[in-house]
Amino acid sequence: MSQTALIYPSNAAPFEIGTRPIPSPEDDQLLVKVISAALNPSDSLAQRGLLSLLKIFPAVLGTDIAGIVEKTGTKSNGFSVGDKVFFQGYLFDPDQTGFQQYTVVPSDIVSHIPSNLSFDQAASIPLAFVTAFVGLFHSTGMQIAPPFSGPTVTAEDSTILIIGGSSIVGFFTIQLARMAGFKRILTTVAPKHNDTIKALGAxxxxxxxxxDLEDQIRAVTGNELVYVYDAISSEDTQNFGWKLLSDTKPGTLVVVHLAAQTDASPKKPKESKWLTVYGSSHWYRDISVPIYKAIGKWLEEGIVVPPKTTVIGGLAAVPEGVQRLKEGKVSGEKLIAHPWE
Structure with missing residues (x-):
């Protein structure tokens, strides 16, 4: 049996609509009919040949997926045929990605879609949410205790700066910082996003x-800032975030692209860290498995809310959407493709 897919034939090559076999789920996997697949900046990086770990071609991109369970593996637990689910695809295995009509996924890193969310809304969540979560709470990030049972940050002067609050990673980082208990959540955005971002908890x-952005932020933080999450992670924003960290207390700057630190970067306490994090459900099972057990309830209760979504069409519309991401023309929303259109 074959399916329609958006094929990425070789490194930096144009996308092609084609066919490929429908994968069969392994014992611990689910076969899912893809209803909605979201576009991510990582798709743009991959299509430009800038993801060095992507070595299997022809590839299929798409790492944010929502759909319906079609078949369950013999050792998969907690899911039945017909269940509505969402999860993160795995870019390095074309059987586990979203820009196609069917995909497979390990059943331990999947969540049911709560009744108050659409497929499109659910597809907007996985990669960005996991990236935000890893940066704040994982051993590869800030190592703050995760808020699975409630707030874990108790200091009355607890402060975090999130650069790029209207990016989807920033959007979720703000919510998670609120859940963790930060008392002051600072963020930078274009003014048109102010009301949305304040409603999240900034x-x-x-x-x-x-x-005078630096002066405005320092008026709040002084020389005490020890947590900066840069959800944009251009060279300029990384250096800006590092500069704002305390000169006297060890701090952590988390970035989501390759670190831009150089010998010319401002000197900070030697314990200060400039960390690149990767939002991978597949690599970091120690944190992603409990995330997928908790996130459905958080969404159902409105503790976590999804971003705005815009449907761009079927698989044929993805290349144009990826180009929009490359050109920086997407802000405060998630682009969604429907592989069956």
Missing amino acids: THVFDRAAA
Whole structure:
């Protein structure tokens, strides 16, 4: 049996609509009919040949997926045929990605879609949410205790700066910082996003283009800031975040692309860290398995809310959407493709 897929034939080559076999689930996997697949900046990086770990071609991209369980493996637990589910695809195995009509996924890193969410909303969540979670709570990130049982940050002056609050990673990082108990959640955005970002839990929202942005932030943090999450992670934003960290206390800057630190970067306490994090459900089972057990309830109760979504069409619309991401023309929303259209 074959299916329609958006094929990425070789490194930096144009996408092609084609066919490939429908994968069969292994014992611990689910076969899922893909209803909605979200686009991510990582798709743009991969299509430009900038993901060095992507070595299997022809590839299929797409790492945010929502759909319906078609078949269960003999050792998979907790799911039945017909269940509505969402999960993160695995970019390095074309059988486990989203820009096709069927995909497989390990059953331990899948969540049921709560009744108050659509397929499109569910597909907007996995990669960005896991990336935010890893950066804040995993051993490869800030190592804050995760809020599975409630707030874990108790200091009355607890402060975090999130650069790029209207990016989807920033959108979820704000919510998770609120859940963790941070008292002051600072973020930078374009002013048109202010109301949305404040509703998520940001306590201080700054115009990212303000000429005196550093002074505005320092008026709140002084020289005490020890947590910065850069959800944009350009060279400029990384250096800006590092500069704002305390000069006297060990701090952590988390970035989501390759670290831009150089010998010319400002000197900080030697215990300070400049960390690149990867939002992989597949690599970090120690944290992703409990995430997928908890996130359905958080979404159902409105503790976590999904971002705005925009449907761009079927698989044929993905290349144009990826180009929009490459050009920085997407802000405050998630682009969604429907592989059956």
